[in-house]
Amino acid sequence: MNLVVALQKEANPIIQAYGLDKEQGCPLPFYFKENRRLIISGIGRARVSAATAYLMGRFPEKNQPWLNLGIAGHGSLNTGQMFVAGRIIETGSSQCFYPPQIITSEVPVSELTTCGKPQKKYQPNMGYDMEAHAFYQTACLVSTRELVQVLKVVSDNPKQPISQFKPEQASKWIEAKLPEIDHWITELTEAALSIKPNPEINKLLSRITQRGGFSTTRSLQLGSLLRQADALGEDLGALEGMLTDVGSPKQMLAEIEQILSNKRTLP
Amino acid sequence: MINSIYLENSIREHPKARSILSRFPKANVLPCEHYKEVFNPAGQNFRLQKKNPALILAKQTGKLLHSIPPSYGVGGSRNFYFSHLLNCLYDCRYCFLQGMYPSAHFVHFINSEDFMSVIKQTTEESEEPSWFFSGYDCDSLALESITGFAGEFLPFFSKLPNAWLELRTKSANLQVLENQTPFDNVVIAFSFTPEEIGKQTEWKVPPLDSRIRAMKKAASMGWKVGWRIDPVIDSTDFKKRYEELFDSLLCNLPIQQLHSVSLGAFRMPSGFFKKMEKTYPSEPLFAGKLEKRAGMMAYEKNLEKDRLTTCENLLLQRIPKELLFSCKSPVV
Ligand code: SF4
Numbered sequence: 001m002n003l004v005v006a007l008q009k010e011a012n013p014i015i016q017a018y019g020l021d022k023e024q025g026c027p028l029p030f031y032f033k034e035n036r037r038l039i040i041s042g043i044g045r046a047r048v049s050a051a052t053a054y055l056m057g058r059f060p061e062k063n064q065p066w067l068n069l070g071i072a073g074h075g076s077l078n079t080g081q082m083f084v085a086g087r088i089i090e091t092g093s094s095q096c097f098y099p100p101q102i103i104t105s106e107v108p109v110s111e112l113t114t115c116g117k118p119q120k121k122y123q124p125n126m127g128y129d130m131e132a133h134a135f136y137q138t139a140c141l142v143s144t145r146e147l148v149q150v151l152k153v154v155s156d157n158p159k160q161p162i163s164q165f166k167p168e169q170a171s172k173w174i175e176a177k178l179p180e181i182d183h184w185i186t187e188l189t190e191a192a193l194s195i196k197p198n199p200e201i202n203k204l205l206s207r208i209t210q211r212g213g214f215s216t217t218r219s220l221q222l223g224s225l226l227r228q229a230d231a232l233g234e235d236l237g238a239l240e241g242m243l244t245d246v247g248s249p250k251q252m253l254a255e256i257e258q259i260l261s262n263k264r265t266l267p
Numbered sequence: 268m269i270n271s272i273y274l275e276n277s278i279r280e281h282p283k284a285r286s287i288l289s290r291f292p293k294a295n296v297l298p299c300e301h302y303k304e305v306f307n308p309a310g311q312n313f314r315l316q317k318k319n320p321a322l323i324l325a326k327q328t329g330k331l332l333h334s335i336p337p338s339y340g341v342g343g344s345r346n347f348y349f350s351h352l353l354n355c356l357y358d359c360r361y362c363f364l365q366g367m368y369p370s371a372h373f374v375h376f377i378n379s380e381d382f383m384s385v386i387k388q389t390t391e392e393s394e395e396p397s398w399f400f401s402g403y404d405c406d407s408l409a410l411e412s413i414t415g416f417a418g419e420f421l422p423f424f425s426k427l428p429n430a431w432l433e434l435r436t437k438s439a440n441l442q443v444l445e446n447q448t449p450f451d452n453v454v455i456a457f458s459f460t461p462e463e464i465g466k467q468t469e470w471k472v473p474p475l476d477s478r479i480r481a482m483k484k485a486a487s488m489g490w491k492v493g494w495r496i497d498p499v500i501d502s503t504d505f506k507k508r509y510e511e512l513f514d515s516l517l518c519n520l521p522i523q524q525l526h527s528v529s530l531g532a533f534r535m536p537s538g539f540f541k542k543m544e545k546t547y548p549s550e551p552l553f554a555g556k557l558e559k560r561a562g563m564m565a566y567e568k569n570l571e572k573d574r575l576t577t578c579e580n581l582l583l584q585r586i587p588k589e590l591l592f593s594c595k596s597p598v599v
Contacts, residue, residue, distance in 0.1 A: 063312075086271060086295060086297045087297045087298070087299070096299075096304060098273065098297070098299065098304065098305045098308075100311060100315070100316050100321070100370070100372070101270060101271045101295070101319065101321060102315050102316060102318050102319045103319070104270065104319060108295060109271060109295035109297065110295075111297060111298075140310055144310055144311060144312040144315065145308065145310050145311050145312075146311065146312050146315040146316060147312075147315070191315055191318075194314075194315070195312060195314060195315060197548050198548075198549070227548055227554075228553075228554035229554075230548075230549065231548065231549045231550055231551050231553065231554040232551055232554050233551070260554070264554060264555050264556045265501055265502060265503055265555065265556065266464060266467055266468075266500065266501065266502040266503070266551060266552065266555065267467070267502070267503055
């Protein structure tokens with residue numbers, strides 16, 4: 001799970017709740033524990049793009065869950081209420097994103113406009129922030145859209161405009177929403193796991209091809225056969241054992257084909 | 268069941284859109300300019316969306332009717348399909364929709380008046396009967412409670428005797444048929460696979476016995492019924508399973524109520540197949556005895572021939588030859 005948060009005050013409750021450790025020597029404040037990572041981007045489109053790209057570069061695995069979390073203005077919701085962005089637009093841009101909503105949750109889904117500066121005018125049913133659009137655009141380069149989400153807690157609205165906002169409130173609001181945030185983090189993590197290919201297949205593929213002699217075409221054929229073996233319920237460890245003494249890549253492909261041939265019919 | 272609804276701005280005030288929205292007071296409703304903004308972007312995952320698909324209410328402004336090859340029909344020479352809905356409530360692993368569409372959201376085109384007008388016009392262009400297939404991009408009846416499609420189109424077709432409508436379905440809820448006096452130019456086409464194969468490949472689909480009961484009921488009300496044995500899926504005990512299926516279908520349907528039976532092997536454009544395999548890498552069906560022939564993935568030639576011949580023979584022992592139609596894949 002990669003969390004991208006604009007401000008330290010927004011991040012603190014998350015850092016504490018998950019016991020994240022700060023990594024020293026990073027160009028941006030970066031916290032982590034096991035597979036949970038949090039980066040503090042700073043405010044605005046350019047900073048959030050850079051922070052997201054930084055995480056992408058360091059952890060290049062595809063289809064990880066990504067969450068942009070923070071405070072936002074809203075035209076209709078109360079302060080302290082959380083929403084998920086279902087439509088993200090940006091002032092001055094025609095590009096519009098619709099993060100597919102696959103998580104069942106009580107959190108309302110709202111439109112969100114990413115602006116270049118804090119908004120003082122509010123439209124009904126519209127949220128306002130300064131990062132989501134750029135975050136979404138960047139994270140979707142490496143992850144499927146369902147796994148990239150934007151959660152915002154309302155910090156200001158027509159009744160309590162941004163001029164009355166006190167930064168220390170950000171931590172309290174985020175903290176109050178920790179159970180719901182945790183639900184999203186858990187669900188997105190599970191969703192990502194549900195589409196993750198069996199990592200053993202690629203490990204086995206690289207062990208076998210390292211033996212040498214595999215052309216690009218034969219490597220692709222081998223990869224495809226190993227995936228099929230896995231789909232057909234073949235034990236990959238046992239399969240590797242059976243292939244120990246097989247000579248050429250051509251013979252190996254034929255051998256696997258032979259092993260699978262009578263398993264290819266649905267039971 | 269529906270948590271998110273996207274609504275095209277141009278149909279915000281359309282009575283049908285308003286009526287559907289009123290049935291989902293808790294759904295989150297989001298505007299969009301055109302359904303393709305939501306449906307078409309690259310980088311979506313069909314499998315993840317299938318967990319919780321959204322509903323998109325849209326107006327079909329593109330082509331409303333599409334021709335289909337005569338070999339896919341059931342006796343007619345003028346064959347068309349039209350889609351009031353893209354995608355399906357059910358989740359059959361062999362379904363080509365998961366390879367064809369970037370998204371699993373349901374897109375419902377609410378401008379039935381436009382579909383009706385082009386169907387009427389097309390029918391009147393010829394004295395030959397025209398066939399209209401409604402279950403190409405969806406199941407015709409599975410989302411009836413939302414779309415009200417059959418409730419609207421059955422009365423329309425009842426007044427258009429030279430136009431035939433095929434409703435193709437795996438639904439067991441045929442309430443809509445009870446509300447309408449049966450008439451001749453409609454076929455309720457039920458898709459079937461043997462139970463053991465269905466259990467491995469058809470998710471969220473009502474159980475076989477309840478669909479057979481629904482078929483029996485539809486026939487007893489006076490509707491013409493079809494069997495769609497498509498796709499034929501290879502499995503162990505193939506002949507026995509298909510024989511049992513055909514026997515139980517025949518047991519529950521007087522032959523005079525059977526309009527047609529169509530038969531087609533599992534086949535798929537290879538581009539769709541590739542996407543499906545990537546989406547469901549652990550799916551045994553996709554690791555079956557398949558091969559690529561002229562851009563299509565299909566069972567190995569001899570296997571396909573054998574399985575289709577077996578089904579054909581089993582069927583011809585039970586039904587008159589004139590009722591059987593084979594959907595030939597482009598390569599045989
Ligand atoms: S019922 Fe038909 S349309 Fe629906 S998923 Fe199954 S094959 Fe596809």
